[in-house]
Amino acid sequence: MFKSLKEKLNKAVSKLSEMVYSKGGKEEKVESASGEVKKEDKSIGLLDRFKITKTIKRALGKEVVLTEEDVEEVLEELELELLEADVAYEVTEKLIQSLRDQLVGRRIGPQEDPEEVVKEALKKAIKEILSQKKVDIYKIIEEKRKKGEPTVILFVGINGTGKTTTIAKLAYLLKKKGYSVVLAAGDTFRAGAIEQLEEHARRIGVKVIKQQRGADSAAVIYDAIEHAKARGIDVVLADTAGRQATNVNLMEEIRKVVRVTKPDLVIFVGDALTGNDAIVQAQEFNRVVDFDGVILTKVDADAKGGAALSIAYAIGKPILFLGTGQRYEDLEEFTPEWMIERLFKD
Numbered sequence: 001m002f003k004s005l006k007e008k009l010n011k012a013v014s015k016l017s018e019m020v021y022s023k024g025g026k027e028e029k030v031e032s033a034s035g036e037v038k039k040e041d042k043s044i045g046l047l048d049r050f051k052i053t054k055t056i057k058r059a060l061g062k063e064v065v066l067t068e069e070d071v072e073e074v075l076e077e078l079e080l081e082l083l084e085a086d087v088a089y090e091v092t093e094k095l096i097q098s099l100r101d102q103l104v105g106r107r108i109g110p111q112e113d114p115e116e117v118v119k120e121a122l123k124k125a126i127k128e129i130l131s132q133k134k135v136d137i138y139k140i141i142e143e144k145r146k147k148g149e150p151t152v153i154l155f156v157g158i159n160g161t162g163k164t165t166t167i168a169k170l171a172y173l174l175k176k177k178g179y180s181v182v183l184a185a186g187d188t189f190r191a192g193a194i195e196q197l198e199e200h201a202r203r204i205g206v207k208v209i210k211q212q213r214g215a216d217s218a219a220v221i222y223d224a225i226e227h228a229k230a231r232g233i234d235v236v237l238a239d240t241a242g243r244q245a246t247n248v249n250l251m252e253e254i255r256k257v258v259r260v261t262k263p264d265l266v267i268f269v270g271d272a273l274t275g276n277d278a279i280v281q282a283q284e285f286n287r288v289v290d291f292d293g294v295i296l297t298k299v300d301a302d303a304k305g306g307a308a309l310s311i312a313y314a315i316g317k318p319i320l321f322l323g324t325g326q327r328y329e330d331l332e333e334f335t336p337e338w339m340i341e342r343l344f345k346d
Contacts, residue, residue, distance in 0.1 A: 002305030086275030086306025159242030
């Protein structure tokens with residue numbers, strides 16, 4: 001997961017920290033000091049000995065003040081590598097500028113670990129990018145529940161992103177948390193969509209409200225909302241037909257669905273494997289329906305990681321969940337800390 005992005009970030013950390021070591025260490029004292037380490041404990045591995053040598057070098061060295069010239073070459077290289085990892089251009093620029101602002105002029109004392117200094121700067125920059133306004137689904141459900149009303153969540157996105165499966169995963173999660181759920185088969189356009197949702201519903205033990213294929217999607221979802229009201233059901237999860245964002249007529253239809261059903265939340269489902277295409281799709285859908293948040297699917301197979309890092313900043317909407325596998329349990333609640341932990345985990 002995110003292998004390419006992780007490698008590129010760690011490469012930048014290594015290069016910047018090595019520059020600090022070479023700028024602030026005292027080579028002539030390191031050889032004898034590291035020799036003493038070897039004599040004292042021959043069981044120390046080569047990698048650990050190298051780290052100890054660097055630590056001694058810094059401890060015997062001097063304070064280093066980073067200049068723009070010190071960091072610019074590494075930042076330029078990192079910028080290109082982030083773009084190769086499908087990180088959106090505006091997000092790459094934001095990340096690089098944040099690092100530049102944090103590192104240029106930074107004083108690193110002999111007792112500080114340069115790797116940790118650079119890592120913390122990167123973590124802070126990434127957290128700024130990912131920290132969009134939070135949407136608390138459970139709080140919304142609880143508030144509607146107190147009023148005796150169902151929470152209506154509408155899902156949008158193009159075919160092939162895993163939208164229907166994601167609806168089933170969220171239904172499974174909500175049911176585990178004690179909420180009652182009904183599904184609305186609002187994708188009346190795609191062949192097999194209603195049957196697919198019905199099969200998921202059967203497996204997780206919830207009801208589906210449906211009509212025949214070709215029926216009005218807004219009417220199906222409206223029926224599901226009325227069903228939930230009549231039976232005191234907590235949440236309506238509504239599927240919609242996957243629409244290419246370039247199809248004006250179909251996008252107008254999704255706008256109509258939102259207008260008629262008045263959902264409490266509209267969630268865009270995007271495929272992490274499509275990289276920057278997922279961001280473009282999200283931007284187009286956001287122009288039409290002004291959705292509230294994102295669920296990214298297939299994150300477990302995403303070696304690059306660019307979409308997960310970029311999409312929230314690019315559209316100004318938070319990532320709510322990540323699809324991380326094929327099972328119903330494989331839906332992770334997203335936080336910036338979750339992403340940062342996986343990017344910098346050894």
